[in-house]
Amino acid sequence: MLDVLSNPAHVHLWLNHVPTVGFGAALILFIAARLRGHDILIQTGLVMFFVVAAVAIATYLSGNAAEPLVQDRPGISSRAIRAHEDAALLAFVCMEMTGFLAWLALWQRRRARLAAWQLPAVLLAAIVTFGLMARAADLGGEIHHPEIGSMASATDSRPELASGTAQSIGLFVSSRPWVWPTAETIHFIGLSMLFTVVLIVDLRLLGVAKRVPYPAVYQLLPLGMLGFGLNLATGLLFFLGATHQYIHNTTFYWKIVFVVLGGINLLYFMLDDGVWTVGAGDDAPVGSKVAAASALFLWVAVLFCGHMLPFIGNAF
Amino acid sequence: MELLAHLEQISFFAWVRESRSLLAYPSILLLHTIGMAVVVGLIAGIDLRILGFAPALPLTPMRKFLPIMWAAFAVNAVTGAILLAADATTKLTNPDFFVKMAFIFLALIVQRLIDGRVFPDAVIHDPVAGDPTPLPRQTKMLAAASLVCWLGAITAGRLLAYVGPVSGL
Numbered sequence: 001m002l003d004v005l006s007n008p009a010h011v012h013l014w015l016n017h018v019p020t021v022g023f024g025a026a027l028i029l030f031i032a033a034r035l036r037g038h039d040i041l042i043q044t045g046l047v048m049f050f051v052v053a054a055v056a057i058a059t060y061l062s063g064n065a066a067e068p069l070v071q072d073r074p075g076i077s078s079r080a081i082r083a084h085e086d087a088a089l090l091a092f093v094c095m096e097m098t099g100f101l102a103w104l105a106l107w108q109r110r111r112a113r114l115a116a117w118q119l120p121a122v123l124l125a126a127i128v129t130f131g132l133m134a135r136a137a138d139l140g141g142e143i144h145h146p147e148i149g150s151m152a153s154a155t156d157s158r159p160e161l162a163s164g165t166a167q168s169i170g171l172f173v174s175s176r177p178w179v180w181p182t183a184e185t186i187h188f189i190g191l192s193m194l195f196t197v198v199l200i201v202d203l204r205l206l207g208v209a210k211r212v213p214y215p216a217v218y219q220l221l222p223l224g225m226l227g228f229g230l231n232l233a234t235g236l237l238f239f240l241g242a243t244h245q246y247i248h249n250t251t252f253y254w255k256i257v258f259v260v261l262g263g264i265n266l267l268y269f270m271l272d273d274g275v276w277t278v279g280a281g282d283d284a285p286v287g288s289k290v291a292a293a294s295a296l297f298l299w300v301a302v303l304f305c306g307h308m309l310p311f312i313g314n315a316f
Numbered sequence: 317m318e319l320l321a322h323l324e325q326i327s328f329f330a331w332v333r334e335s336r337s338l339l340a341y342p343s344i345l346l347l348h349t350i351g352m353a354v355v356v357g358l359i360a361g362i363d364l365r366i367l368g369f370a371p372a373l374p375l376t377p378m379r380k381f382l383p384i385m386w387a388a389f390a391v392n393a394v395t396g397a398i399l400l401a402a403d404a405t406t407k408l409t410n411p412d413f414f415v416k417m418a419f420i421f422l423a424l425i426v427q428r429l430i431d432g433r434v435f436p437d438a439v440i441h442d443p444v445a446g447d448p449t450p451l452p453r454q455t456k457m458l459a460a461a462s463l464v465c466w467l468g469a470i471t472a473g474r475l476l477a478y479v480g481p482v483s484g485l
Contacts, residue, residue: 181478185471188352192470195357196364203381211377219370220361280374300350307349311342 008065008247015059019095020137023052027126034119042119043109046102047267049126053099054263057232058256060092061239063140065247076143082164084139089166091132098125100229106270107221166240173241180241183234190234191303193227196220198299201269205284205292214278221269251312255305262298265291320404329402341402348395352473354388356466359427366434366451366459379435410480416472423465430458 030045105118246252268291275288
């Protein structure tokens, strides 16, 4: 594990099959399930979209970490890298939107009927994402395999692109003095929203305020997801604004590992039938307590790693 | 100002500020951040419920979260005092610090008023009593004020690293 983490190019090649092949498989499954009206498979498709979106966070970040390893090699054009980077950013943003929509449908189907727009919205977002992701993957392949490319990048005589969209956003973040402090403030507000839900849901399952039934605390989950969304967006701004601070920082890798695990842990609270039946006054089953304790550990670990970025890592 | 400089030179506070140990400044600030997440997280949950979010959530048992919130508040009072003493000449000359303190002071007053209305003794001593519903408008105004105060405290606290005299800490 540590060995793989130490080579970001390796990590990126390993992870980049998840948002392409994995997402494609999820899309085929979801369409087939929708056509046949198969409820369990629809749910499985939604879960796959959500998991792929969570892993895609690591895929996207690892690509930036891999860039310094290849950019100075002969035959590697920075134009090809910029094109892949911008395509990947756009695909990543759409992927996360799809993940949020899929999550919302999963959340909603547990407590009530889905609204008529929800599954078509997930499908539409997934199809757009798949197209954008295929394009990003294709442009990524051209970085190391110019023979498949249409751009003939290695022999291109035009001047190199000064900067792409991702770099322009990064420059905006790092050059305007108000952007970073504003994003930091929002990052802390998002953190508090996430912890509202993590604390109330998990402490309840661990035995605090037992008179609160689980389906009641379940209503809070979208607040936590909104907080996470704020932090993903502001976190992306930090990453684009000061990429070098994060890609050489082992603490940051661990933060992302814990974020992805936190996403997967969240599925327990959406899908398990046992936890759903915990009523007012009930003691939660052991499995629910383990999941709740894991969630507390994972999100405190995310906060710990984020906080320690300047102190254990080499950032700032 | 001289007094503040003396305060900063007390060996424990100098250690907090200058030691490269992870147990010094990084850990104390970490506790302060986790404490913030617990205090604001739990209070915001109760405030949002009062405002009508997650209506199925019964309010009365939510008071069980308050001792945890107050424990975290105590952690933050202590770690906050240490962080302040270690950097007194900078923080106590920064107007933003007093803005943060004002928000927290107001938030505490509002919290007491909310506790008196939402968790009155009669309810606490009668475990089967239902929520005091419907919640009066005034209680909702207090919950909104509480959220505003904590948002203000987080914002002012976070901006301490960026506005006014910045020590680099």
